[in-house]
Amino acid sequence: MxxxxxxxxxxxxxxxxxxxxxxxxxxxxxxxxxSMQEPNGKTTKDLVDYYRSMIVVKKNSNIKSLEDLKGKRVAFQGTTSAGGYIWPVAELKKAGINIETDIEQVTLNGHDTAVLAVLNDEVDAAAVFEDARNTVKEDIKDVFDKVVPIYFSKPIxxxxxxxxxxxxxxxxxxxxxxxxxxxxxxxxxxxxxxxxxxxxxxxxxxxxxxxxxxxxxxxxxxxx
The missing domain is CATH 3.40.190.10 (Periplasmic binding protein-like II)
Structure with a gap:
């Protein structure tokens, strides 16, 4: 332009x-x-002009809140991604967590890759758009049972x-x-x-x- x-x-x-x-x-x-219906990740009939970021972990993980992410390996997307970086990082900071010092940051390419990284125990948590689990459910039918959200951001x-x-x-x-x-x-x-x-x-x-x-x-x- x-x-x-x-x-x-x-x-x-x-x-x-x-x-x-x-x-x-x-x-x-x-x-x-x-809009998305959680926790099942299905779309509703309501049109909205926003989406959200979410942080997902493996089911039965001991991570239940943002505070629990301290000391963990957390996956993000590139720094220009609203749902995969900007929103989760900003809201982590608001919660008193600095991604440079409080967590081990891992940068991945693709929200589907991030969901799979959680599923395969390559990271402890991942910041993705809501509901990125849909990007892999065709191949992994039970992904919604195995990977679960612990946090949803404010609207983007x-x-x-x-x-x-x-x-x-x-x-x-x-x-x-x-x-x-x-x-x-x-x-x-x-x-x-x-x-x-x-x-x-x-x-x-x-x-x-x-x-x-x-x-x-x-x-x-x-x-x-």
């Missing part, structure tokens, strides 16, 4: 905030997904549809209306769900992403 090679982006929360704070991107819409804003900040107001409206129309068309809805796991779109505003900015600062301050 900054080089004006693209006009529209499907930006996750952190990428949107970084782009907006540089004056590159404006938000038009937020994706909607079906869903992905955005963002456009270049210098785009004309008329074009912003046209693009916004087009995506909403596509999401209401049965064929378009299926494509969006298959490709992006988006079930719909709602109009959004930048201030809904202030929590991303807050958590980003918390995480940055958590690193020596």
């Amino acid at each position: 900054s080089s004006k090679e693209i006009d529209v982006g499907f930006l996750p929360p952190l990428a949107y905030v970084l782009a907006n704070d540089r004056g590159i991107a404006d938000i038009l819409l937020q994706a909607q997904r079906y 804003p869903n992905d955005t549809i963002s456009v270049r900040s210098d785009m004309s107001p008329e074009w912003k409206v046209n693009i916004k209306d087009a995506f909403i129309d596509i999401s209401k068309d049965p064929v378009g809805k299926k494509i969006l769900n298959d490709v992006y796991s988006h079930a719909g779109y709602i109009q959004s505003t930048d201030n809904k992403f202030d929590i991303v900015r807050e958590y980003k600062r918390l995480v940055e301050n958590n690193t020596p």
Whole structure:
């Protein structure tokens, strides 16, 4: 967007905030997904504009709370992952836990990999998006019995549809209306769900992403 090679982006929360704070991107819409029903990880019929992070452990683990993670091997995703790093790290810090000194941090690539790492005793716990166990249940039918959540984060804003900040107001409206129309068309809805796991779109505003900015600062301050 900054080089004006693209006009529209499907930006996750952190990428949107970084782009907006540089004056590159404006938000038009937020994706909607079906909310999750816990502890079984099934989707409901309710559309929401957020998701959550969760920390999972192996069933019968002695880890029952965030405090119990001290001294344990805990898996995270890369530092730009909202559900796999930013939210869990920020909320661990709020709980008085520093991932640099209080736990043994392990970085993995993929939320499915993190669930499997817990299952195979490679780590004691893992921070993943809710409910990442679904990514492996086809191969491991009893994963919901063997890997269980001990913590759910506060809501994380869903992905955005963002456009270049210098785009004309008329074009912003046209693009916004087009995506909403596509999401209401049965064929378009299926494509969006298959490709992006988006079930719909709602109009959004930048201030809904202030929590991303807050958590980003918390995480940055958590690193020596």
